[in-house]
Amino acid sequence: MQIFHNLNVDWLGKRKIFYAVSTSLFLIGVISVIIRGFHFGIDFKGGTEIVMQFQKPVSIDRVRNYVENIGLGNLELKTFGGETGILIRSEAQNIPHSIFPKVVGNINNEIQSIYPGLPFQIVDSSANTVTYALPNPDTTNLLVEKLFTKGFQTSKGSEELNNNRMVVSVSISDWIKDNLKKQMPDNPFKILKEDHVGPKVGNELKVQALLSIFLSLLGILIYLAFRFKFIFAAGAVVALFHDTLITIGLYAALYGIIPGLNLEIDLTVIGAFLTLIGYSVNDTVIVFDRVRESMKIHKTMPVEEVINLSVNKTMSRTILTGSTVLLAVLVLLIFGGEVLRAFAFTLFFGTIIGTYSSIFVASALVVEYVNYSKKKIEF
16 A cells, blocks of 8 residues: 655755754653653562452542551552552562551451451461461361451461461551451452562562663664664664663653653563564664665665655555554553553654654664765665
8 A cells, every 4th residue: 555656755854853853852861860760660679569459430549548547658559450440559568567466466356257266376477477276177277268268368387187277478468458448348349469579579670671672682783784784783773772762761751740651660661662672673674675775776876865765665654554553552552551551652652753763863874874984885
């Protein structure tokens, strides 16, 4: 399908205007990072992430008022998947020592409500578990099942037939759950998941994420250097750095300014950046392929005219492909919910900036090299 016939635009003649545009976007991002910094998700900074599902639509402000003063420090709340889902993030890994006895007390009360007068003894405890000794194995097995159905994380002390030990895991979600049940008895809920990431693991993931991006760029540089000329490979990789740095700069620039775009950097976003790198380099390769073909045909034509000719010939394909991707990603951005918003935003803006950079960064760098070195590129 061809939407442009005999297109003849001097794209590279306007490259200095777009140098200024790129420089401005880059500086906005750098200044925002220096002044405001990034907001990392639990994957990188560590902490606890809890997802709750209510039976009825719930006000996030109402839940925030109930949990902000229960002794867990700063909690971050977001909607999750719809009006009945809430995502709670805490930088804490375990329940604070001052709250731990209260949570254990709630477990003891629940045991007494199930088996009034049942004798039991706490024989061991740690930062996140309590071990109970019970009268006999049958009672132990029944109590493990009954507490589990009530939402407690219970297990047997061992699989031996005479086991009379019950282990109850104690987590931040237990304390939140205990408080919300009292405040919102008319809206039952359940904990869908609770994830913990330690700060050491978070730092390791940061290093691995940066390494994955660096290795992908290095691999692209080597591949394009063999497929084309080294200056083409260098132009493509510079364009990828350009796309990545400007897009990630927007995370710092837009946080807290535009509602719904308070985006955090997590492993999903790193996946989006790697996807963006693949899409952007594919768009650049399409242009460079046409440039190589045109150079073989128009051997005496100046390189700037050859690249303009090639960009004009591939513009229909670029717009059709880009529009299709943007339409799909826009649906994710609008309807994908909180979980997919950062991923969709990265791909949406990255697709636009990637298409732009294929012309005004990657191709322009080749033109600047030829003009500066006075060397002729031949295939």
